[in-house]
Amino acid sequence: MKKGGTNIYCPGCKSFTVCRAIPPTRTGKPKAQRWHRTDHEDISWFRRGRECLSCGHLFLSAEVDEAFIEELARACTHKIANCPAIAADVRFAPESGH
Ligand SMILES: [Zn+2]
Numbered sequence: 410m411k412k413g414g415t416n417i418y419c420p421g422c423k424s425f426t427v428c429r430a431i432p433p434t435r436t437g438k439p440k441a442q443r444w445h446r447t448d449h450e451d452i453s454w455f456r457r458g459r460e461c462l463s464c465g466h467l468f469l470s471a472e473v474d475e476a477f478i479e480e481l482a483r484a485c486t487h488k489i490a491n492c493p494a495i496a497a498d499v500r501f502a503p504e505s506g507h
Pocket of ligand 1: 422426462463
């Protein structure tokens with residue numbers, strides 16, 4: 410396997426750090442890399458297994474059209490605004506100096 414890695418966001422470190430590509434099977438998932446939701450045919454992505462070289466966290470990343478992230482953020486905002494139960498669970502980062 411190729412050494413090195415790419416500086417990407419690690420959910421373990423919660424920061425950008427060097428993570429190398431690994432087979433998705435190492436995270437216990439099937440090795441297929443091209444996926445789409447059967448309940449949302451327009452949602453497709455390319456899956457990669459990742460290993461953080463700082464904390465050792467194994468995770469899956471999904472490459473999507475960046476516009477999809479905007480759509481996701483809008484959907485989350487909409488859902489929070491319309492569902493008090495979800496809003497109660499959301500923790501916002503504290504404002505600085507507060
Ligand atoms: Zn990490």
